[in-house]
Amino acid sequence: xxxxxxxxxxxITKRGQNVTFRCDPISEHNRLYWYRQTLGQxxxxxxxxxxxxxxxxxxxxxxxxxxxRPKGSFSTLEIQRTEQGDSAxxxxxxxxxxxxxxxxxxxxxxxxxxxxx
Amino acid sequence: xxxxxxxxxxxxxxxxxxxxxxxxxxDSAIYNLQWFRQDPGKGLTSLLLIQSSQREQTxxxxxxxxxxxxxxxxxxxxxxxxxxxxxxxxxxxxxxGSNYKLTFGKGTLLTMNP
Numbered sequence: 001x002x003x004x005x006x007x008x009x010x011x012i013t014k015r016g017q018n019v020t021f022r023c024d025p026i027s028e029h030n031r032l033y034w035y036r037q038t039l040g041q042x043x044x045x046x047x048x049x050x051x052x053x054x055x056x057x058x059x060x061x062x063x064x065x066x067x068x069r070p071k072g073s074f075s076t077l078e079i080q081r082t083e084q085g086d087s088a089x090x091x092x093x094x095x096x097x098x099x100x101x102x103x104x105x106x107x108x109x110x111x112x113x114x115x116x117x
Numbered sequence: 118x119x120x121x122x123x124x125x126x127x128x129x130x131x132x133x134x135x136x137x138x139x140x141x142x143x144d145s146a147i148y149n150l151q152w153f154r155q156d157p158g159k160g161l162t163s164l165l166l167i168q169s170s171q172r173e174q175t176x177x178x179x180x181x182x183x184x185x186x187x188x189x190x191x192x193x194x195x196x197x198x199x200x201x202x203x204x205x206x207x208x209x210x211x212x213x214g215s216n217y218k219l220t221f222g223k224g225t226l227l228t229m230n231p
Contacts, residue, residue, distance in 0.1 A: 006160075033218070042121070042206055042221025043161070056217060091160055102148045102168035104210065106219065108161040 004109035006092050012115045013082055020078045021112045025094030032075050033106065034067060035091040036060065043091055049075060050097060082116045089113050119144045119211045123222035131230045132199060138192040138225045140207035145185050148210040152181050152192050155204045155224065164205075165192070169212070202229045 005024040013019050025032050031050050035043035046065070047057045051072035061067075064082075069075040079086055090113075093106040120143045130136050140150070149168045153161040165174045165181040167190070173182040180193040190207055204226045208219040 004160075035219075040223065042208070042223050043219070044221075045218035048217055058218075089158075093161075102170065103166075104149070105151070105163060105166050107163060108153070110160040113158065 004092055004094050004107050006090075006109035006112050008112060009110065010113045010115075012117065014117050015084060016081055018078065018080045019082060019114065020076055021090055021092075021114075023075045023077070023092030023094075023109060025074070025092070026096075026107055029094035029096045029107075030072070031095045031097045031104075032069055033093040033095075034075070034077055035093065035108075037089045037091060037111070038087075046077075046090075079114075082114075084116045087114055087116045119147075119209060119220045121207060121209060121220050121222035123205075123207060123225050125225060126223065127226040127228070129228045129230055130197060132197055134197050135193065135195050136197055136227075138194070138205050138207075138227070140190040140192070140222055142188045142190075142209050142220075144211055145188050146212045147185065148212050150181075150183055150190050150207060150209045151219070152179075152190075153206045153208065155206060157204075161206065197229055199229050199231065202227055 007022045033048040034046040037043040049069040064080045067077045089111040091111045093108045095106045122141045124139050151166045152164040167174045167183040178195040183190045204224040206224040208221040
């Protein structure tokens, strides 16, 4: 097990294009989270899945953003009609949820750095 | 709404010193608090997790304490080394409202001086 894997590491795109990122969580983890981080800020929550169900989306996630986690394994985050304000590091994290919130430890991937020109 | 503050925003210290990073949060109703390390342009590495019923956790040269009632946590790094240079982030999971997400501070950028 090599931890949480994210691809690509870097993505440069032109405004208006669509982009898709992939996250492969730690294999036995049932929860998967997406966060966004801009320079000098802490990560901000976007959305999360428990198995294949998307249970919550932040108000930060406009209708141009969509996330999926088919079969409760890997997840994809798609941004349609990208804008310059979408430029950020997109981080994926996973955890094994046992019903004990106090003990839930998140493991993060290395992130995908998106630059919208 | 939970807010997490980290002071100082940046810290530069000579190698070998013991140092303390501070984290405060506005809502004491939390499930846990985690400290992370982030190297430039990279993802987050979990350092320590303190559950709300605990007062401290230790891992090697790192010790984190939690005072839930006052909304404070400190990360103590003993005998600092060049490889400790990074941004250190603290984050909490709140037990009220949106209790499935981490709320992060902006981090403390630690630079070690030779």
